[in-house]
Amino acid sequence: MMRTRPLKVALLGCGVVGSEVARIMTTHADDLTQRIGAPVELAGVAVRRPSKVREGIDPALITTDATALLKRGDIDVAIEVIGGIEPARGLITTAFEHGISVVSANKALLAQDGAALHAAAERHGLDLYYEAAVAGAIPLVRPLRESLAGDKINRVMGIVNGTTNFILDKMDSTGAGYQEALDEATALGYAEADPTADVEGYDAAAKAAILAGIAFHTRVRLDDVYREGMTEVSAADFASAKRMGCTIKLLAILERAADGASVTARVHPAMIPLSHPLASVREAYNAVFVEAEAAGRLMFYGPGAGGSPTASAVLGDLVAVCRNKIAEATGPGESAYTQLPVSPMGDVVTRYHISLDVADKPGVLAQVATTFAEHGVSIDTVRQQGRPDGVGNEASLVVVTHRAPDAALSGTVEALRKLDTVRGVASIMRVEGE
Structure with missing residues (x-):
C-alpha cells in the first residue's frame, strides 16, 4: 500500500552536492515515490547566503535558520552536506533530539565524533547513514x-x-x-x-x-x-x-x-x-x-567525488532511511564490539624503497649493507649508479628491502643519515600490494 502523507526532508547545505541532491529529488520525484513507498518532499533548505540564486529550488524553501527548520515539528529526515565539525555536529544532534533521522556526507565529523553520533542515533531510535562520506558514488x-x-x-x-x-x-x-x-x-x-x-x-x-x-x-x-x-x-x-x-x-x-x-x-x-x-x-x-x-x-x-556522484550516494541513503521510517524500523548502527586497539605505525610490516645519495668510492655499499643488517632489515635488491646530474664523486644508491617493521626501517634511516659516506636520503617509499 502506498503511503499518501509525504516524508519531509530538510536539506542542510546547498553547495555543489546539496544543489544536486535537490535537483534529483525534484526531477526524480515520481521514481523516488515508487521506490520508497511514499512521496518524499523537500521541506526546507538551510543555507548561509540566502541571496544566491539556486536554480530549480523554490526560494520559499530557503532559510538561514537551520535549527528552526529542524525544530518545526514535521521533518522526517535531515540531509547534512555542510561539511566540517560545527555547526554540522550541533545540527545533527538537534535533528536526533527532534525525532529526525540523518543522512550525512561529512567524513571529517564522522571520523572525529562518529561514536557519539551513533550513540545519539541509537538512543533516539533513529538512523545515521553516511555512504557519501567515504567514496562518492561507490557503494562501499x-x-x-x-x-x-x-x-x-x-x-x-x-x-x-x-x-x-x-x-x-x-x-x-x-x-x-x-x-x-x-x-x-x-x-x-x-x-x-x-x-x-x-x-x-x-x-x-x-x-x-x-x-x-x-x-x-x-x-x-x-x-x-x-x-x-x-x-x-x-x-x-x-x-x-x-x-x-x-x-x-x-x-x-x-x-x-x-x-x-x-x-x-x-x-x-x-x-x-x-x-x-x-x-x-x-x-x-x-x-x-x-x-x-x-x-x-x-x-x-x-x-x-563531485556533485552528481556524491549526490547519488546521498539519495541512496535517503531511500533506505525513508523506507525504515515507513516500516518504523532502523537500519544497522555502529558495530564496535571487538574494541581492538590500533597499533602504532612502528608495528606495521612492509617492504621499502630507499634512495640514497652517497660518496662514489669503494666500501660504501658494504657500509650501507652493514647498517641495514644491524637494524634487522634484510635487503632484497641494490642498484648503484652515477648521479644523473653529473655531480662528481657522488652516486645514487637504491635499496629495496624485504618485509620489515616500520620502526626498524626508521632506525636504519636514522643511522644512515649519520654515515659520512651518505650525503643524503633522497626518498623513502613503502612497497605494497605484493
Whole structure:
C-alpha cells in the first residue's frame, strides 16, 4: 500500500552536492515515490547566503535558520552536506533530539565524533547513514556493514581521494613534476584553491578511520590513522617505480593483525606493482580493494567525488532511511564490539624503497649493507649508479628491502643519515600490494 502523507526532508547545505541532491529529488520525484513507498518532499533548505540564486529550488524553501527548520515539528529526515565539525555536529544532534533521522556526507565529523553520533542515533531510535562520506558514488559503506556482515574482513586497501590520484596519474603518464600536475588538477577543478586536505592526506585519513571502524567492528578515530602526504613524491620516484614494474598511489591501508588482536590504519604514498588492480585506476577515480576471509578479494571502483556522484550516494541513503521510517524500523548502527586497539605505525610490516645519495668510492655499499643488517632489515635488491646530474664523486644508491617493521626501517634511516659516506636520503617509499 502506498503511503499518501509525504516524508519531509530538510536539506542542510546547498553547495555543489546539496544543489544536486535537490535537483534529483525534484526531477526524480515520481521514481523516488515508487521506490520508497511514499512521496518524499523537500521541506526546507538551510543555507548561509540566502541571496544566491539556486536554480530549480523554490526560494520559499530557503532559510538561514537551520535549527528552526529542524525544530518545526514535521521533518522526517535531515540531509547534512555542510561539511566540517560545527555547526554540522550541533545540527545533527538537534535533528536526533527532534525525532529526525540523518543522512550525512561529512567524513571529517564522522571520523572525529562518529561514536557519539551513533550513540545519539541509537538512543533516539533513529538512523545515521553516511555512504557519501567515504567514496562518492561507490557503494562501499553498505557492502561492508551489511553484505559482508557475516564475513571477517582482514584488509582494506584503496585510493579514496580523486584529487591525489589525478595528480599522481599525470606524473606517471606524462613525466610531469608535482607542481605541474597540481596546477593542471586545479585548472580542471579537481583540486581546491587550498589543496592541503587532499595532498597532505587528511581527507583520505578521515575516510580511512570510517572504513576501519566498519570493517573491523572497532572504534577508529582520525587521530589513530598514520598519515603522510604526497607533496614530496618526485619524477625520480616514478622513474624508480617504473624500473621495478610499479607505479605510485596515495593509499589508505587498513589491516587486522595476523593474531587478530589489533588493527592498523595508515595513509601514505606507496609503490604498487602494475599487475595490482589498483595500479590501473586512472584520473580522478577511486577504488577500494577488500580482502575477506570467505568472500576473498573484492574491488569497488568508480568516481569518488563531485556533485552528481556524491549526490547519488546521498539519495541512496535517503531511500533506505525513508523506507525504515515507513516500516518504523532502523537500519544497522555502529558495530564496535571487538574494541581492538590500533597499533602504532612502528608495528606495521612492509617492504621499502630507499634512495640514497652517497660518496662514489669503494666500501660504501658494504657500509650501507652493514647498517641495514644491524637494524634487522634484510635487503632484497641494490642498484648503484652515477648521479644523473653529473655531480662528481657522488652516486645514487637504491635499496629495496624485504618485509620489515616500520620502526626498524626508521632506525636504519636514522643511522644512515649519520654515515659520512651518505650525503643524503633522497626518498623513502613503502612497497605494497605484493
